[in-house]
Amino acid sequence: MNVPPPPPYPPPRGSRKVVFAVVAGLLLAAAVAVNGLLFFGMAFAGDSCGTSAGTARFCDSSGAWMLVAMFGPTVTLAAAVITVVLGAVQVRRPWTALALGVLVYATGPALALFTVFG
Template sequence: MRFPPPSYQQPYPPSYGPGFPPPAPSSGGPARVGFAVTAGLLLAAAVAVTGLLFFGMIFASDSCGTSAGTVRFCDDSGVWMLVAMFGPTVTLAAAVVTVVLGVVWARRPWTSLALGVLVYATGPALALFTVFG
């Protein structure tokens, strides 16, 4: 006596029990792209502002021999000159580190981006306050 072939017509019988779960949908696809574009544009603007401030601070000490120079910027130690020149660059690096750590560790990209903008804004503000008093 012969039995008919199984009706499923597959090379192997179906598996028993629950199968593998379907792959999870990618979380935040458009939001990640929006964050990356926003962060890239803000970084490009910050690099441009930092470069312009650095270039301007090279010539900011020209007024120190006249009465137009501020007392803080034109002191003999040169510390405030260095703060005004390198402050925006240091705060730009600190802002990048803040955003990267916020995205990787805290998983809060938009909050860390806002905090990074605030961290960066202190550098140009300090530089301009130093020069113009």
């Protein structure tokens, strides 16, 4: 007697939450690492302001753009975490919220790099 194998069943709902938590945790760890590298780089980016290598936007006398470049990625990381948490808990669309959170976070490093390299 040849009995066909049972049809594949979707994974239990609990495992989807675990996969989401692992992916979100890995993305958060990568974002924290990128923020650390950017913060370290921005701490020394002002050294070129007295030379021709410094950009006019970054090296203005007020220092406002330097603060935007240094703290912008951290602010957008906090906004991205809030977006993901609210999207996953309130709206119950965790993967959409995660994608939106990645886009929200990406604006911070992009703004920092644009400010320095303009």
